[in-house]
Amino acid sequence: MAGKTLYDKLWDAHLVKQRDDGSALIYIDRHIIHEVTSPQAFEGLRLAGRQPWRLDTNVATIDHNVPTTPFRSAAEIEDETSRIQVQTLEENTKAFGILEFGIGDVRQGIVHVMAPEQGAVLPGMTVVCGDSHTSTNGALACLAHGIGTSEVEHVLATQCLVAKKMKNMLVRVEGTLGAGVTAKDVVLHIIGVIGTAGGTGYAMEFGGSAIRSLSMEGRMSICNMSIEAGARAGMVAVDDKTIEYVKGRPFAPTGANWDKAVTWWKTLHSDADAKFDTVVEIRAEDIKPQVSWGTSPEMVLPVDAVLPDPQAESDDVKRNGMLRAYEYMGLKPGMKITDIKVDRVFIGSCTNSRIEDLRAAAAVAKGKKVAGSVKQAMVVPGSGLVKKQAEAEGLDAIFKAAGFEWREPGCSMCLAMNPDKLLPGEHCASTSNRNFEGRQGNGGRTHLCSPAMAAAAAIAGHFVDVREGI
Amino acid sequence: MEKFTTLKGLVAPLDRANVDTDLIIPKQFLKSIFKSGYGPNLFDELRYLDEGQPGMDNSKRPLNKDFVLNQPRYQGAQVLLARRNFGCGSSREHAPWALMDQGFRALIAPSYADIFFNNSFKNGLLPIILSEEQVEQLFRETQATEGYQLAIDLEKQTVTTPSGQSFAFEIDAFRKHCLLNGLDDIGLTLQDADAIRAYEAKRAAEAPWVFNAIAKRT
């Protein structure tokens, strides 16, 4: 019998019941809740007179709607609908007895930053949240993916999910990453290679020496964007770094339970003879710092490239997509990436708002000044604890001295549900994960890149190759 | 959940690939805490010329006449014809809610993004997959013929054109069963409550650290 993949192992360990029709009941170890996709789920529970199956598997926080300027209570949130969502979560978690890190709690932050940081998510768990970037947690060898609101209600009521087993894909990145090339560049490069639907229907494991060389933060950035490659779940096997990362976190086991857990966690990797349905091989040496130019994450190029010619694209659907992207982005084929000027810079989001990301951006910004042509450059830590850590290291001082704004934790300009937004036509160097039309504000033009590349663009006023400063 | 058995309905074509959930329902409309009322803001950025905000009187906003769904001939459409990778992007269930609220009951495309696909079933919206060639043919016919309708039979798993040509589609048996009967997933799962409890007991012995780590809110 062939060995098992990591995904096979996680699936088998959580299988409650296999149904005859191919669907299965999968047990969910952790359910992370935020204010946007939960109100209708709690409402559904109430209407049906149901109680949560259990409480100690849930943890909630607010992120999408919160302003990133200081505020002390929900009443201070100006936007009425945002305020209502934040208050509704507060009321719902209180009524049902679910732990929430709310306003003013240092643990509050973006769901996918908070959960691993607290040890709420541990290796080998099944993790869901009503947010597609839940795949972030796969960096801890979890089976983690986004769910819709009906499923949020389903998990609350039953602690299970009705699921069908996905196919296995391995993306193997072998070799050594060049200086200035980060996890974000790796994942953007992968998406450029396989496309935004390349992983549809797959659970995607990232492996190879280049992935193993990355920190846990870097692995989280990669798993975070597996959804942009079409895969609901991305994951990385357990190694010493994983165990080191988890140790001592607030909800992590201790004593005998810790030892027992570690013994199991060490088995969480694909067996040498495991069979994958698809294997994608990437050479680390081929990866350069990346910048997206269009309105889909697959429209991404190395920083030293020129924008592609749509007429050279033979697929009609793709060519039309490119033409539309050029119109929306206000760019022309043949233009150099480094000639794209930026109006705003956003360093944050669940992809790149962890301490390592802020350190990388600060290293570039240190002793420099944001270009006069840049209207705003902001740094938004992913959680209150990341913010505290960064301040202890003096990173806030570096950013402020360079002319960056230092904000409170939240999703911020990643999705324009709160006051941080792009204006129509503005180009933004952004460390977030989606460059869809209007994502960061109506008419806004997003260029996805790494924290170091975003900081460098802020200083220069246009994209530059961060490797040149090294 | 609403049942889905058969449908004969007007078809509207949306000729672009990778239609993402931000395009289906922009994020500013996700702030509602209700499940209905999203229809007027479906495809908001394409549909109106101004920037949509919650609470606006949508009937007074300037319509984008070039947007296909605004054309008089597609008013009242119940079937949306789309291109590959429809529904990519976020997990927001507001996307199927908005489509349903606008009156769509079925979608036809060569492929869908996973989460959106899943969410659609949970709300009684049927996402049908046909081949690229079949979808191409339906685009041609829809655009050529005003009032073009398709007949969908979920039990038989067929889509039938006005000329009587029938295309078979695949659907997962469990999803089909739920849609045909309008069954609530939670109720079905709770029939297996004993299996869930048995699993928990076994897992608590093997991996005790999974449980009781997160305190209940007091």
Ligand code: SF4
């Ligand atoms: S940071 Fe952006 S992508 Fe991440 S959870 Fe918030 S809105 Fe979603």
